[in-house]
Amino acid sequence: EAGVAQSPRYKIIEKRQSVAFWCNPISGHATLYWYQQILGQGPKLLIQFQNNGVVDDSQLPKDRFSAERLKGVDSTLKIQPAKLEDSAVYLCASSPIGNRQETQYFGPGTRLLVL
């Protein structure tokens, strides 16, 4: 079974530029998560999708971050404009149904450096 795919793996941009990350979850998984992992910290949930609907985006900085999962499969996370403090690893995860007991399956992450 193929795992969660993410691209690109690395991205370097200058502040105020825009960037987008892509995630393709495990086939058949209804739930998709985007996390931000700042160096030295644990992953912090940004947004959770159930199929193509948003379950929780309370920790997403909506003035600059946006995410979509239009067809309920793959997803894109965008930052516009980027700030220095957005430098982090962005992790995508998926799970079959989305209940609180489920294991999450993580992709390899996208490492973003904002200069």
Place this chain on the structure above:
Amino acid sequence: AQSVAQPEDQVNVAEGNPLTVKCTYSVSGNPYLFWYVQYPNRGLQFLLKYITGDNLVKGSYGFEAEFNKSQTSFHLKKPSALVSDSALYFCAVRDTGGSYIPTFGRGTSLIVHP
């Protein structure tokens, strides 16, 4: 608000010795507790979880964890450490009620010396 604490940034252990990585939590309801491991430049991999039932949970690669409700702890253990166990370990909690958001600890770096 729910929270997870991993009080040790780093744990050092000799190969063959037992290891413990500590985790304590706070939730408003009852907890679902998870341990994940992260190798360099890789995503998180699931190790084990406590949902209900037996307080001792066995997981992948010989790891186990004990749920202690009175101490609100879920420490990760392994009887005999391997050099290949060296990685970053994260504890996570989800509340059975309250917030839907999973909360992760800041991680503990485990270093196993040959």
